[in-house]
Amino acid sequence: MxxxxxxxxxxxxxxxxxxxxxxxxxxxxxxxxxxxxxxxxxxxxxxxxxxxxxxxxxxxxxxxxxxxxxxxxxxxxxxxGNSAPRVAAAVQEQVAAFTHTCFMVAPYEGYVAVCEQLNRLTPGDHAKRSILLNSGAEAIENAVKIARAYTKRQAVVAFDHGYHGRTNLTMALTAKAMPYKSGFGPFAPEIYRLPMAYPFRWPTGSERCGEEAPAAIIGAIEKQVGAEQVAAVVIEPIQGEGGFVVPPSGFLARLAEFCRERGIVFIADEIQTGFCRTGDWFACEHEGVVPDLIATAKAIAGGLPLAAVTGRAEIMDSVHVGGLGGTFGGNPVACAASLGAIRTMEELxxxxxxxxxxxxxxxxxxxxxxxxxxxxxxxxxxxxxxxxxxxxxxxxxxxxxxxxxxxxxxxxxxxxxxxxxxxxxxxxxxxxxxxxxxxxxxxxxxxxxxxxxxxxx
Missing domain, CATH: 3.90.1150.10 (Aspartate Aminotransferase, domain 1)
Incomplete structure (x- = not known):
């Protein structure tokens, strides 16, 4: 190989x-x-x-x-790989054709084709929709917007050691102060941070983390936040900037099950873990977890700036027309690169x-x-x-x-x-x-x- x-x-x-x-x-x-x-x-x-x-x-x-x-x-x-042949060739062809129209003004096939691929590749066989954006932080921002629009709730739960970006909302979701948050507040409200299932640092030992962490987190959501107030739980299946924290087997599945039971949108931040990195197309698949919404970026386009939110059709379509978008989101050159990168991942x-x-x-x-x-x-x-x-x-x-x-x-x-x-x-x-x-x-x-x-x- x-x-x-x-x-x-x-x-x-x-x-x-x-x-x-x-x-x-x-x-x-x-x-x-x-x-x-x-x-x-x-x-x-x-x-x-x-x-x-x-x-x-x-x-x-x-x-x-x-x-x-x-x-x-x-x-x-x-x-x-840098300048992978299929990525480079697709980019060159697209640059020669056109570099921008804004999908919200005059759409083009590349955006649709990337969304089709994301709907096909992400976990779950339910009907899906996708939107394309510019960065991982923008994907998380939009996932939270969509979850709030769908649930008509405000609260969002994030986790210790998590990293979700550098915009105002995503800084609020991010755990680490220096260098990401220090001096930049005030941050977006209605963000609640709970302990992460971190086996190496779990207070009673790694062998008890798998049993105790889900109960502690679910109890805190119920008692301290109020599950009926929670629009979304946002979690990295394996934490990235927080130190590659791998939660115990079964933790993600129990958390996702709780979210389904309480009408909470389960958002998987697969920005660093996605696109084959962990040995599955997406890290959630290792646990058999099907998120309601999945945020992707990084490896999606072989080095060009592109990000996405993909999710259940009824959740994604709950936002009013014109409520989602952006001037550069789903740029045609980045879309061409993404199609080349995805083809490379599959072929190899x-x-x-x-x-x-x-x-x-x-x-x-x-x-x-x-x-x-x-x-x-x-x-x-x-x-x-x-x-x-x-x-x-x-x-x-x-x-x-x-x-x-x-x-x-x-x-x-x-x-x-x-x-x-x-x-x-x-x-x-x-x-x-x-x-x-x-x-x-x-x-x-x-x-x-x-x-x-x-x-x-």
């Missing part, structure tokens, strides 16, 4: 290798970074200040000629590829855990995996060692991301088309980074 994936998605002229020709970042990147400081608002951060010139398959190449192994995929966006069976990535990474990470007591937890599903770093012998978060490890990886030519409410999680999101040799080499570099940080203590 590796050779098929490589030949179908990676330009032959872009070598799939880790290659360091300067320090990281190199002189040309540093020069660009100085220009950036004079032109770009300082509130926009960068994980690694290398400036990219090319990327494909499992590598990112910077302006200095360094080729880094990519364990980030643009935060789970380029799952089919990237769900199976994600399972293989998880089966490769998780055992290697657990072996690292045996050698490095700073790794408190190894978790994830498919090609969405993480390690949580703690002070050895405790569960006290260790953000300092997490930062040091990420920096050690970067110096060695491995692009990694951090996450977590406590900034103590290394998360790994390789492109689903990453060649096998690069995946294994990247894990080896990670091991070297751990050894170097241990020696420096």
């Amino acid at each position: 590796s050779s098929m994936v490589q030949s179908a998605t990676i330009p032959a002229e872009l070598a799939q290798e880790r290659r360091l020709v300067t320090e990281i970042p190199g002189p040309k990147s540093r020069e660009l970074h100085a220009r950036r400081g004079a032109a770009v608002a300082r509130g926009v951060s960068s994980t690694l200040p290398i400036y990219v010139s090319r990327a494909a398959g499992g590598v990112v190449v910077d302006v200095d000629g360094n080729s880094l192994i990519d364990f980030g995929a643009g935060i789970a966006v380029v799952s089919v 069976d990237l769900t199976r590829r994600a399972v293989w990535i998880g089966e490769t990474m998780l055992p290697r990470l657990r072996r690292l855990q045996e050698r490095h007591p700073a790794i408190g937890d190894v978790r994830g599903r498919g090609a969405m995996v993480a390690v949580e770093l703690v002070r050895p012998g405790t569960k006290e978060p260790d953000p300092e060692v997490t930062t040091a490890l990420a920096a050690a990886c970067h110096r060695r030519g491995l692009l990694t991301l951090t996450a977590g409410t406590f900034s103590n999680v290394l998360r790994f999101l390789p492109p689903l088309v990453i060649p096998e040799h690069l995946l294994n080499e990247g894990l080896g570099v990670l091991g070297e980074a751990f050894a170097s940080v241990d020696q420096g203590r």
